[in-house]
Amino acid sequence: MINVTNTTGTEAAGGVAIGLERVRRVFDNQFVVIEGMDLRIDAGEFLAVLGPSGCGKSTLLRTIARLSAPDGGRIVAEPDQFQAGFVFQDAHLLPWRTVLDNAALPLELMGAGREERYAKARTVLAQVGLAEAEERYPAQLSGGMRMRVSLARALVTEPRLLLLDEPFAALDEITRFNLEVQLRELWQRRGMTVIFVTHSISEAAFLANRAVVLARRGGRIKLDRRLDMPNDRTNDLRSDPRLGHEMKFLMGAMEEE
């Protein structure tokens, strides 16, 4: 495995390396969602997790985020204390708070003072292109803008690990394309480890350096592939034959069962 380092090196947050050793997740004492998974993720890696609905990819993400403990096996991290950011399928903003207060929420929950957290929130909002909207309420924003706030919120603590669970699935294509580009840029700048769950092959191929494809049941890894793609991903790349080439591999693994 090659350690991926950030290319521009200006806001190096650094990443965290994650190791899953025979990790097991069971629901209701009987339904085995993930059966003994071994997986090593390097610091600063951009990993896509692909699979059909119900294959356990969301469960995997939540387990890595330490929102649920594994029922078997263990997860090791290097460094073992780290801050994670999570982007859900829908923006899930607090509707009674402004965009600024929403973006600043993680720092507020961690005890940061007002000036500090507003300054940092403004920074991330600018990075996702929402500097003008900080006084607005979620009800007044479009779906795409709300997702960007959610992204900013996840980044405001400068996390070493960023987890995303099909964040762009509900958005229209153009918005999705642009957000994908933006996410990639943010990753390049900060260098955190990113785990991106999706069921879109094109999205996985466009965004990630490495992709794992999970089986229909039990969380078995059917394919683990380093993607042969250039470092800089722009919308022009979408018509590049290399993208189609990688997609074919991924599709093949998704289809066979």
Add this chain to the structure above:
Amino acid sequence: MKKFLPPLIPLVVVAVAIEAAVRRGALPSYLVPAPSAVLHALFESRGELAGAMAKTSAAAVVGFALSTLAGIAIAVLLSSSRAIQRAFYPYAVFFQTVPIIAIAPLLVIWFGYGMKTVIASAFIVSIFPVIANTLTGLLSTDPALRDLFRLYGASPGVTLFKLRFPAALPQILTGLRVASGLAVIGAIVGEFIGGQGLGSVVDIARTQQRVDKVFAAVLLASALGLALFGLINLISTATLRRWHASEAGQ
């Protein structure tokens, strides 16, 4: 003004119809008073009615305030654990089902004749909707947001104040809307037994076969209920205007 016109029209139409029917003798005036007689009674007994309304209002407001505070507190407690909920929620339902007419005499034994009994009655009748709606609101918090709060290490107390409570506000206000009217009813019932306010006016006027005065007092009681309801709506608009679908369209 435009907002008040639609509900006024049916009221005026019905009032005119009843007035005509009573004057013609089609409706017996000792069973259904002519609206003009009710207005006359309102004016004639205005001093007595004003004093009575002040007492009923005070009792209803205090009873309602107490049921708001206690109801929300009880709901918070019930929402904290499944076990507590299962053990104690049936007792909360008791507040809903107990017939207030039957226990009002007991209230007099405990609180004596006067304001305390009336407030207790208003409280008992109005607390359940507050508990039920607040509980529903607190238990319906978005699980993803709960995860988010956990991700950043928020304590249950912080999660309650910064997430669950604000998220439950629309539901809480729904409960308060229902409870406000019930508090007035509870106060009136308490006054039948406890002997003051509009309830007492109704009871005495009824014994004197003064239907016009009965209706006048009932009208004032309804106005009180309407005022409380309007107050809750005002609060709802002010707090929810910027973010909740129910008020956003205003």
Add this chain to the structure above:
Amino acid sequence: MNRREFVSLCGVALAACGKPNKIRLALNWKPDPQFGGFYAAPYQQHGLDVEILPGGAGTPTVQMIGAGSAEFGIVSADELVVARARGNDVVALFAVFQNCPQGIMAHASRHLASIGDVLKEGTLAIQRGLPYARILEKKYGFDRVKVVPSPGGDISTFLRDEKFAQQCFVMSEPLQARHAGVDVKVFPVADIGYNPYTTVLAISGAQLKSDPDRAKSMVAAVREGWRAYLNDPKPTNDRMHELNPSMDAASFAEVAEAQKSFIETGQLGVMTSERWTTLIGQLAELGDIPQVMPAQDCFRNV
């Protein structure tokens, strides 16, 4: 006889064999000795099918008669006069209690001499809307006593609080109190000169006009019923006790005996013009009715 005579004879015969008149009699309290005669009355024998509707606190019998939800009802004379003043044509037919058995009861230990003394301190539970309550207020003032609503037959507060006085039926609540170990002194309302006929059988003026014979039959049946009840209350008491278990059999017997002094046996149920005129004058003076009305309008001895 010819054909036509035969047909009319059959018609009359058929009418005579027809179903008895269906009648609802609304009481203004639960079944107890004050209604004994009504439960004992031989209605069937007078061609009447009577259903007795028990009442309770606040049963609006005058309004029920006026609205037609009962053909007959039990009312008190003063509420009948007020109803007439409000345009409700109700007429009295038969008065059970010649003398009003209402009163105020107080703990004997207070050693009160008159009804006025009751109003000097403590609490008085009374229905403020009743005429005699306002007569008391006018005469003695309610400024020194705390006036609260009547608990309607429930004496629990009275038993616990020595300074608590309450309105009562002279032969009812005081007996209950004595049974519970509290000695009471009773002040009859009649003592202040207010003595309306009580537990009065009434009918709507319209019904009386359209079917006077039915009213006559009803009164005749009721009169017989009261004679029978006064003679031997036990069987009727048993019937009423089944309908109203809140009072035990011994109390039924005791109250039935105690109430006899209020019932005039000679002219059972009959009313006089003078008594009605006095009552009407008192109510007009109180302001409960706007002006006096002819006593003859209020009652009929059928």
